[in-house]
Amino acid sequence: DLWEKSDVFNSFRYPHLKGKCGDCEYTDICGGCRARPYVDHGDWLDEDQWCLYTPKGGEKIKVSFNTPEEGDITWDTDSETRLNRIPYFLRAMVKKGVEKHAREHNIPLITIELMEELRKKRFGNDAPVFKA
Known part of the structure; x- marks a missing residue:
């Protein structure tokens, strides 16, 4: 709350x-x-x-989403909504990190599940930090 x-x-x-x-x-x-x-x-x-x-x-x-330069990675609606809930001063850094991981692992679509997996790897807790 x-x-x-x-x-x-x-x-x-x-x-x-x-x-x-x-x-x-x-x-x-x-x-x-x-x-x-x-x-x-x-x-x-x-x-x-x-x-x-x-x-x-x-x-x-x-900060642009799915521009031609970044067209190999797409954010689904829910993951983009979640990204926009992250405080603005961290948003670009989070976006860059998630997209880097996706490119390295040939993942064409960013989902909430992927964001959650990366968050758990980074911070190690099971509670959601940012709800969709």
């Missing part, structure tokens, strides 16, 4: 960043440091004033 409904966890899972971090086209990939704004202003969603990048005001850059 805490994991699913906590305002704090949800603000990390689905952040509405403020200031230049909220305006930045790299928000969905980078997200900036959340510790520095918390220490500086008491608000982890505030802008990271130490970031030297100045947003250009362009479209948000997204």
Whole structure:
């Protein structure tokens, strides 16, 4: 219940960043440091004033699924939904790791079962961490 409904966890899972971090086209990939704004202003969603990048005001850059370069690996709907529930600052790393494993083992379709198998290998517990 805490994991699913906590305002704090949800603000990390689905952040509405403020200031230049909220305006930045790299928000969905980078997200900036959340510790520095918390220490500086008491608000982890505030802008990271130490970031030297100045947003250009362009479209948000997204992590793509099933692009032509990555077309050898497909995510089924449930596994993509689960991936999107992982906190944004870990999502790209998890996606890259799962796809790397799938390529190395000639697995063309990412499923929840595969994600669960890899999670258990990595963390060694049987309880689901992210529900579909």
